[in-house]
Amino acid sequence: MLRKLNRILVYFTFLLMSFPLVGIAQGFDLPEGQKYQKVRFELINNLIIIPMEVNGTELSFILDSGVSKPILFNLSDQDSVQIKDVSEITIRGLGDGEPIKALSSKGNTFALKNVQNRDQLLYVVLDKDLNFSPSLGITVHGIIGYDLFRDFVVDINYASKVIKFHDPASYVYKKDKRSETLPLSVAAKKAYVDGSIFLKDAEDLPVRLLLDTGSSDAVWLFENDEIGIPDKNYDDFLGKGLSGDIFGKRTKINSIKLGSFSLKDAKAAFPERKSFGAIRYLGDRNGSIGGEVLKRFNIVFDYTNNKFTLRKNKNFKMPFHYNMSGIELQHDGVRYVSESIANSNGVVQSNKKSFGDVQILLENRTRLSLVPEIVVSGIRAGSPAEIAGLKEGDVVLSVNGKSVHRYKLQEILQMLNEKEGKRIRVRIARQDKDLLYTFVLKDLFKEKP
The missing domain is CATH 2.40.70.10 (Acid Proteases)
Known part of the structure; x- marks a missing residue:
């Protein structure tokens, strides 16, 4: 059984309880005369990530139709968000643990381009363990849902990764046989x-x-x-x-x-x-x-x-994704990797940032880059990866000969679960040793001959 803090499959529907009654919020609206606001989003592991300014600070939110009020849960020392009119509350959601303490804040300004609410209630969870960013591979600060769905007709184009927030008074349904x-x-x-x-x-x-x-x-x-x-x-x-x-x-x-x-x-x-x-x-x-x-x-x-x-849309016939390897991954800090930057003629290639944001050149021949460290955050008991010998905490270096620092977290997971019967080679670092493990992906629902 997997037991870990974060994993790629996450469930964000929270039931809020034991919080003080508040007045009706002003709500989100568009400038007079504007019929809709178009917003591009990222689709990370089937989750919609949108930019949202909170009191002037740009943050990243998951658009969650299952949550009643916005929740901030991943504020680091580098994030500076001013909130006011604060009181302590208790909130509880899915899971078999105890309720947790949080802050309730009224009168906040939320802005999504021209979509604004100048009197938004939000909750702030101070528990730093509640952080889904490592499992998603990008920074996510919170979730928002009902308030946006309540105030607009929300048109989500999953294929093009675009949302249109329409003014309900001016929205017209189009005739479309499909x-x-x-x-x-x-x-x-x-x-x-x-x-x-x-x-x-x-x-x-x-x-x-x-x-x-x-x-x-x-x-x-x-x-x-x-x-x-x-x-x-x-x-x-x-x-x-x-x-x-x-x-x-x-x-x-x-x-x-x-x-x-x-x-x-x-x-x-x-x-x-x-x-x-x-x-x-x-x-x-x-x-x-x-x-x-x-x-x-x-x-x-x-x-x-x-x-x-x-x-x-074009995703309709895509096969459903199953974790056939049994491996779960997450970001866990950073590490340095070295890369030769000279071609076979000894000519130094351009210093293009193919990966990593922090780079050090050594004698114009080697580049050290600071990249996210990818670790095994959980392994399903009895899975091919667990039987092969992989362990929670292993640092993943490559999959099938491809260095993982060149890929997004979701792309690495796809490599590990490409198709039933595929042989997977995973090179990992464990206690200052490089180890190579191989296993074959297994369809757990396939009928045995």
């Missing part, structure tokens, strides 16, 4: 959609699912009398919530259907019920849909009119 609009239910500042799932030897089962852009997973389901866990499954660490680790069963289902769109052999997980201790009553909710499903569509969220529009 799109489908479904009813959207908004309750307790969260959005739900009805769909169906197909399990082996069972009829289509109707399900009500939370729409959660802040989950990098595909589908989470809650076990009940009708929804059973498929026989082929394995124990897995599903992510980290605000209140601790979330464990459960990893599996796949025959299909999930939203309107007329059907996704076959869909990746799914069944979280342990104790991870939802903060949610006393789930009502008719049967689970959630995360980014690995949502990215297969271009989506329009219309909370004002309770509508949810889907149009499949």
Whole structure:
């Protein structure tokens, strides 16, 4: 079983409790006469990362339709954000840990280009252990969700990585035969959609699912009398919530259907019920849909009119990603690497920053670059990597002969999980020794001959 602080699969839906009542916020708006604001975003491990200024300081936020109020959780000594009207609160979210103390701050100015709110409530988590940046490979300072979805028609183009925040009063639905609009239910500042799932030897089962852009997973389901866990499954660490680790069963289902769109052999997980201790009553909710499903569509969220529009995009037929190697990675500080910068004729090549931001030239022949250190942050028990001998804490140097410092964290993970049956060679550093391990990727759901 994986046990680690951070991992690439993260789940950001937080339930906030025990905080003081506050007045109604002013809300986000656009300048008079502007109908929408276009914003480019980064898609990192199925999560939408947007820039957001908080009281004049530019930070990075995950756009999370499952969170009620903005939360800051990764402020370092280098981040200078002025907040005011502060009080101490207790918040609790997913996970089986204890509630944690945080700060509540009113009257903050949030700006996303021309989108602004001059009276935004936010929460600040001071626990430095709650930091998802190492697992994502980029700096992320917080999450924001409901307030933006409430005030705009949010048009997310996952294919082009562009969001348009439309003024609901001026938004006009376009006639498009390739799109489908479904009813959207908004309750307790969260959005739900009805769909169906197909399990082996069972009829289509109707399900009500939370729409959660802040989950990098595909589908989470809650076990009940009708929804059973498929026989082929394995124990897995599903992510980290605000209140601790979330464990459960990893599996796949025959299909999930939203309107007329059907996704076959869909990746799914069944979280342990104790991870939802903060949610006393789930009502008719049967689970959630995360980014690995949502990215297969271009989506329009219309909370004002309770509508949810889907149009499949170029990602629709992509296979679902499974961690076949069993390895999880994260950034863990920095290290120096050396690189020869002279060609075969002895001519020094240009000092192009192919990697690393801090570089030292030695006699015009060697360049030392300061690059992120990539470490094994967790290994699934019984996985090919664990059987081969890899251990948590190993520093990864190369994968299949490719030096990892030249690649983004997500690209390295793709190398480690490319396809079933592929032989993987991983060179690591452990206690001042370079070691090479090999293993073959294994499909845990493949039928044995």
